[in-house]
Amino acid sequence: MSEGNATVASTTSAPATAERLRITEIFHSIQGEADAIGWRTVFVRLTGCPLRCVWCDTEYSFYGGGWRDIDDILAEVASHGARHVCVTGGEPLAQKRCLILLQRLCDAGYDVSLETSGALDVAAVDPRVRKVMDLKAPGSGESARNLWSNLQHLLPHDQVKFVLASRADYEWAREAVAGHAIDRRCMVLFSPVHGKVNPRELAEWIIEDKLPVRFQLQLHKLLWNDAPGH
Ligand SMILES: C[S@@+](CC[C@H](N)C(=O)[O-])C[C@H]1O[C@@H](n2cnc3c(N)ncnc32)[C@H](O)[C@@H]1O
Numbered sequence: 001m002s003e004g005n006a007t008v009a010s011t012t013s014a015p016a017t018a019e020r021l022r023i024t025e026i027f028h029s030i031q032g033e034a035d036a037i038g039w040r041t042v043f044v045r046l047t048g049c050p051l052r053c054v055w056c057d058t059e060y061s062f063y064g065g066g067w068r069d070i071d072d073i074l075a076e077v078a079s080h081g082a083r084h085v086c087v088t089g090g091e092p093l094a095q096k097r098c099l100i101l102l103q104r105l106c107d108a109g110y111d112v113s114l115e116t117s118g119a120l121d122v123a124a125v126d127p128r129v130r131k132v133m134d135l136k137a138p139g140s141g142e143s144a145r146n147l148w149s150n151l152q153h154l155l156p157h158d159q160v161k162f163v164l165a166s167r168a169d170y171e172w173a174r175e176a177v178a179g180h181a182i183d184r185r186c187m188v189l190f191s192p193v194h195g196k197v198n199p200r201e202l203a204e205w206i207i208e209d210k211l212p213v214r215f216q217l218q219l220h221k222l223l224w225n226d227a228p229g230h
C-alpha cells in the first residue's frame with residue numbers, strides 16, 4: 001500500500017520535468033513583426049519545421065537545438081523581465097508540447113503570440129494566445145500546405161500574414177483575402193519577402209487597390225540586419 005502511494009507521488013510530481021521541448025534559441029529583442037511590433041519581447045524559437053519555404057530566413061532552426069524542460073524555459077523567459085513572449089520556430093506547432101508551453105506562458109500572465117505557418121491545425125491553441133498565421137503564397141513553394149480550415153479557428157485578436165515574393169504572389173494574396181473575407185475575421189498583414197519585393201512597390205499596390213490590409217516590414221532586419229539573437 002505504502003509502495004503504491006509512493007509510486008503515485010512520484011508520478012504526480014513527474015510531469016513538471018517530463019515536459020520537454022526542442023529549442024533552438026531564447027532571446028530578448030524588439031518584436032519586429034505583426035501587431036505587437038516594437039514591444040520588447042522574449043522569443044522562444046522551437047526547433048524543426050516540416051515546410052521548406054524557399055525564402056525562409058530561419059533555416060538554422062530546422063535541425064539541432066537542445067531539449068529543455070518547460071519549467072526551465074519559463075525561468076529563462078522570466079529572467080528577461082518582458083511582458084511579451086513570442087513563440088516561433090521553425091514550426092512551433094510541429095512539437096505537440098508547444099500547446100502546453102503556450103498555456104503555461106498565458107497562465108504566467110504574459111502577452112503571448114505564436115508565429116505559425118498555417119500548415120498545422122491551430123484548433124487546440126490556447127485562446128489567450130495571439131496567433132500570427134501565415135498563408136503561404138505560391139512563391140514560397142509551399143502553398144499546397146495551407147490548411148484553409150484554420151481560418152475557422154481565428155479570433156479577432158489573431159492575424160493572418162502573407163509574405164510575398166512577387167507581383168503574382170500579391171495578386172494571389174489579394175484574391176485569397178477577398179475570397180475568404182479574411183479581413184472580416186481578423187487583421188491581415190502583407191509583408192515583402194526580404195530583398196525580393198521592393199517594399200515601396202508593395203505599399204503602392206496596396207494603396208492603388210485600396211486593400212483592407214496592413215503593410216509590414218520586418219523591423220529587426222532594418223535595425224540589426226538579421227544578426228543572430230535579434
Ligand atoms: C521564420 S517563420 C517561423 C514561424 C512559422 N514557421 C511561419 O512560417 O510562420 C516566422 C515568420 O518569418 C517570416 N519570414 C521568413 N523568412 C522571411 C523572409 N525572407 N522575408 C520576410 N519574412 C520572412 C515567415 O513568413 C513567418 O511569418
Ligand SMILES: Nc1nc2[nH]cc(C(=O)O)c2c(=O)[nH]1
Pocket residue numbers: 029030031032033043058086088089115220230
Ligand atoms: N526581432 C524579431 N522579431 C521577430 N518576430 C518574429 C520573428 C520570427 O522569427 O518568427 C522574429 C525574429 O526573428 N526577430
Ligand code: SF4
Pocket residue numbers: 049050051052053056057058059089090091117
Ligand atoms: S514554415 Fe516558417 S520556418 Fe518553416 S520554412 Fe517556412 S518560413 Fe521557414
Ligand SMILES: [Mg+2]
Pocket residue numbers: 057058
Ligand atoms: Mg525571424
